[in-house]
Amino acid sequence: MTITPGEELLPTTRRALLHRIATAQAEGRSPSLVAAVVRGGRTVWHGSRTCVDGHGPDENVQYRIGSITKTFTAVLVLRLRDEGVLDLGDPLEKHLPGTGAGEATIAELLAHTAGLAAESPAPWWERTPGSLRPELADVLGEQPHRHPVGRRFHYSNPGYTLLGALVEELRGAPWEQVLREEVLEPLGLTRTSGQPQAPHAGGWAVHPWADVMLPEPSEDLGRMAPAGQLWSTTGDLARFAAFLAKGDDRVLSAGSVLEMRTPAAPPEAEEVAAGSAYGLGMQIQLRDGRMLVGHGGSLPGFLAGMMIGVEDDLAAVVLANCTSGPAVSAVAADLVRIVAEAEPRIPEPWRPLPEVDHDVLELAGPWYWGTSAFALRVTADGGLSLGPLAGNGRRSRFRNGPGDGWTGLDGYFAGELLTAVRRPDGTVGHLDLGSFVFTRQPYEDGPSVPGGVDPEGWRGIR
Incomplete structure (x- = not known):
């Protein structure tokens, strides 16, 4: 009809x-x-x-x-x-x-x-x-x-x-x-x-x-x-x-x-x-x-x-x-x-990506800026989105380029460059975003955190 x-x-x-x-x-x-x-x-x-x-x-x-x-x-x-x-x-x-x-x-x-x-x-x-x-x-x-x-x-x-x-x-x-x-x-x-x-x-x-x-x-x-x-x-x-x-x-x-x-x-x-x-x-x-x-x-x-x-x-x-x-x-x-x-819009059915870039997939998941928890997600168009795991905070979407980096499209990081910094073995050690360092654990021990990390690590009240 x-x-x-x-x-x-x-x-x-x-x-x-x-x-x-x-x-x-x-x-x-x-x-x-x-x-x-x-x-x-x-x-x-x-x-x-x-x-x-x-x-x-x-x-x-x-x-x-x-x-x-x-x-x-x-x-x-x-x-x-x-x-x-x-x-x-x-x-x-x-x-x-x-x-x-x-x-x-x-x-x-x-x-x-x-x-x-x-x-x-x-x-x-x-x-x-x-x-x-x-x-x-x-x-x-x-x-x-x-x-x-x-x-x-x-x-x-x-x-x-x-x-x-x-x-x-x-x-x-x-x-x-x-x-x-x-x-x-x-x-x-x-x-x-x-x-x-x-x-x-x-x-x-x-x-x-x-x-x-x-x-x-x-x-x-x-x-x-x-x-x-x-x-x-x-x-x-x-x-x-x-x-x-x-x-x-x-x-x-x-x-x-x-x-x-x-x-x-x-x-x-x-x-x-x-x-x-x-x-x-x-x-x-x-x-x-x-x-x-x-x-x-x-x-x-x-x-x-x-x-x-x-x-x-x-x-x-x-x-x-x-x-x-x-x-x-x-x-x-x-x-x-x-x-x-x-008549609210009926969303399109969810579909998996037609192909996956494993270098990009490696970036997905939780990251920490200091003690603040963020999630980096791979979007349906092959880009990235970054936002706090809970509550309000800085959110931005990114597109690939220039080079191996990702450029912010909107929000606080619009125009800023997100770069995955790799270890000697090729794995991702941390993310650099406009001089902000994101690590897989809060203040992860290593040379990546500006100012260094106290050698005694996390502790309770003594």
Whole structure:
């Protein structure tokens, strides 16, 4: 029997999802609201609500997605890094000279820590033609910085304009052309574009104190396009969310999209309290004990939200055609929660590794850092994980290399090198991890422990 999208979810789950978006559309007073849920890399539910009787937008109707565009731009920059064209630690000036903001690194621009202004100088760039800002100098203004470079997170739309200009400089082609050739076409995002393509929704402002509407202008943002120009659909964004969860070697590897989803900017105090952070072109939020990544977007007449629960293998997209009203990112987070709680992910069956590296297997088991007990485990992907045997403590995953070592991927030991130090007979004597020595017994006698071990050994009270 062929299973069509939506049939995999239980009727009670589908009704709960519909209820959530219906409530959002009614209470948020949006002319229309459309949503999709992704599980296992494909759309399993789609729903919409509209004030037009007998008609509802489907997964192919375009809405403007605002700042979700930034995530697409970030993917282009990470591709340049992966090809060796640039390093994220490079100052912008190295590749795009003369901007007046060249001291900032590419990573700082991606993470909104370059100290740049939040907005372009007047007039309001989202409601005026991009032709008013033909040059980067018009986007940045005479004083582009509001904070010292690298000191704090300060969301910046002009920062992503600079990244788009960087892509154009290094690729020798317009930003949108590069995006189409390197991301949209490989991922099959045929309904994502810089200009609206029928069928598409119109953007509306809803009066805050009366149930009346006003059409919003739809401007070509020009130089600001890499920060918020794109139009897309729930169908395309569902596919994009699936890519951001697992990667696609035709565009970006799993490791690179993981890097995008990893906090890269120091959060402000209120963001710490709210459980939010920012990675490389992606927002990170803790909601109801669930870590979600994605991005929100808004332009006059439109709201957009995309949230991904990687651990639950779920994602949700919500689009609306109103300037303000429904909190679409919160709605997307709720859609993920509804499915995750009603139909929790069924784990894959455990399977043994197809082959075993005995040199790696020799490292597995308990190790002691001083008197603290840790366990080193071989992971299903052939890597290593290190963590305390009990309670909280320093945890990290490692991948093989360089040489005979292992490099930390996350946690306290991210970027640090784990090395197995062998005895003359070839057996492993101890582990060296960033100068920390791990031994098979607490303070094991031998030359490996810095400071040495008391020759009388362990003792009781005399």
